[in-house]
Amino acid sequence: MKDVAIIGAGAVGCAAAMEFAQYDLSVCVIDKESDVCEGTTKANSAIVHAGFDTVPGTLKARLNVRGSELMQGLSERLDFAYKRNGAMVLCFEEGGISGLEELLERGEKNGVKGLKIISGDEARTIEPALSDEVRAALLAPTSAIVCPFEMTLAFAENALANGAEFRLSTEVTGIERTAAGYLIKTTRGDIEAKAVINAAGVYADKLHNMVSGTPLTVTPRRGEYMLMDKSAGSTVERTIFQLPTKMGKGILVTPTVHGNLLAGPTAENIDDKENTATTSDGLAEVRAKGSLSVKNIPWNKVITSFTGLRAVGESGDFVIEECADAPCFFDAACIESPGLTSAPAIGEYLCELVGKRLPLNKKEGVITKRKGITHFAALSREEQNELIQREPAYGRIVCRCETVTEGEILDAIDRPLGATTLDGVKRRTRAGMGRCQAGFCSPTTMALIAEKLGIKIEDVRKNGVYESGVH
Numbered sequence: 001m002k003d004v005a006i007i008g009a010g011a012v013g014c015a016a017a018m019e020f021a022q023y024d025l026s027v028c029v030i031d032k033e034s035d036v037c038e039g040t041t042k043a044n045s046a047i048v049h050a051g052f053d054t055v056p057g058t059l060k061a062r063l064n065v066r067g068s069e070l071m072q073g074l075s076e077r078l079d080f081a082y083k084r085n086g087a088m089v090l091c092f093e094e095g096g097i098s099g100l101e102e103l104l105e106r107g108e109k110n111g112v113k114g115l116k117i118i119s120g121d122e123a124r125t126i127e128p129a130l131s132d133e134v135r136a137a138l139l140a141p142t143s144a145i146v147c148p149f150e151m152t153l154a155f156a157e158n159a160l161a162n163g164a165e166f167r168l169s170t171e172v173t174g175i176e177r178t179a180a181g182y183l184i185k186t187t188r189g190d191i192e193a194k195a196v197i198n199a200a201g202v203y204a205d206k207l208h209n210m211v212s213g214t215p216l217t218v219t220p221r222r223g224e225y226m227l228m229d230k231s232a233g234s235t236v237e238r239t240i241f242q243l244p245t246k247m248g249k250g251i252l253v254t255p256t257v258h259g260n261l262l263a264g265p266t267a268e269n270i271d272d273k274e275n276t277a278t279t280s281d282g283l284a285e286v287r288a289k290g291s292l293s294v295k296n297i298p299w300n301k302v303i304t305s306f307t308g309l310r311a312v313g314e315s316g317d318f319v320i321e322e323c324a325d326a327p328c329f330f331d332a333a334c335i336e337s338p339g340l341t342s343a344p345a346i347g348e349y350l351c352e353l354v355g356k357r358l359p360l361n362k363k364e365g366v367i368t369k370r371k372g373i374t375h376f377a378a379l380s381r382e383e384q385n386e387l388i389q390r391e392p393a394y395g396r397i398v399c400r401c402e403t404v405t406e407g408e409i410l411d412a413i414d415r416p417l418g419a420t421t422l423d424g425v426k427r428r429t430r431a432g433m434g435r436c437q438a439g440f441c442s443p444t445t446m447a448l449i450a451e452k453l454g455i456k457i458e459d460v461r462k463n464g465v466y467e468s469g470v471h
Helices: 011-020 059-078 094-110 120-126 148-161 201-211 280-293 339-354 381-390 406-414 422-429 442-453
Strands: 002-007 027-030 087-091 116-119 136-140 144-146 165-167 172-177 182-186 189-198 219-228 239-242 252-255 261-264 302-312 319-322 329-333 397-399
Touching: 002 011, 002 182, 011 027, 011 148, 011 329, 011 339, 027 148, 027 189, 059 094, 059 144, 059 148, 059 339, 087 094, 094 116, 094 136, 116 120, 120 136, 144 148, 148 165, 148 339, 148 422, 172 201, 189 201, 189 339, 201 302, 201 329, 219 280, 239 280, 252 280, 261 280, 319 339, 329 339, 397 406, 397 442, 406 422, 406 442, 422 442
Parallel strands: 002 027, 002 189, 027 165, 087 239, 189 329
Antiparallel strands: 087 136, 116 136, 172 182, 182 189, 219 261, 219 302, 239 252, 252 261, 319 329
16 A cells, blocks of 8 residues: 555656655656656756746746746756746737736736846847847746756656655556545556545546546647757747747747757647647747747757647646545646646645645655766766776767767666666657757667667667566
């Protein structure tokens, strides 16, 4: 019998696991995929939102600001990429300034620091690539960017280090109430738990409706993106937004923590919870609307495009609560933007809620720090030479585009919750994320995975679940 079972190993589920693992509880994380970070978390804007556009008094507002406050400290002690680069929200006509003033007022009510409205000329002074049509902008210095893969992996590895169990490649097929809590039926056996956290992203409604007579609906909102080469990464320094609409924050243009340039997302509500295809119309919209904000975007340097799905609810706010008719079943549902930013604060809040049902006693000797994968390319020449002397595998380059070594790939496979697929290696090391998009490095990476997992090279997967039981 587990004390807490968390269904979903994305940013929210792993942040919750990290929090619960600090207490004297048995914690289990369940996910149908073979790796963490395989759902909504793997395809988003990677923005740590300042909190100026969330409606004051909502859970989104409270948890956005708290998550933003936590993020830099977490990045330092858990070793994942984070950069406070600031953001601007643009308006293109004089009538839009009232919209900026509303965002300023919201942000100030939410406790966001340093917000101010500047003229179009002032905006172009600090961001010369901005469109000549910009009339004014809201400047938000506390906005930041992060690597969502590294962040989620850091949360998961820290949870594991403190005793949490991860059951990946394990799909939940049913949930039943019992006298002691819940019986969770999965494709790999039953799991009993006193409390359940539903952090299943676009599938959170399916799980909720297994135990509650009050239906929950989650709508997938498709967002398409275009990622440009690192040679385009200095086009803008800050994250550039347009005034938001009811469908979201609009098309943004932003640098990434790894030096690329990202544009998107579109916003289209769909029915299919697995439809992550890009479309010609969607990518055309990204180009057209991105060019309204920033002139001369080098669209000829796009190296890949991708689609993410956001989990949208009917209320417009996060749904984070204990089900009224299902005691000890806690939803963390409808976590759309700013869900990535809010994830650490959602983990804290879930502990507050569960603490009203189960005793929460802090463990002794909780591990609070974590060392991530050593990125060879980020080291000085002296540090690189020292590392190669200690471990020659770091002297063999596998991914030329991102200068990823064999040593890094072996570390990614060997670590706790290690990679078992090409995408798993890519998210941990960036092997395959460069200009050639894995065209050169895939065969060597596959051979390393096959050797480590003891499988045939032709059985190595890009992503997904191994029937053999590997993860």
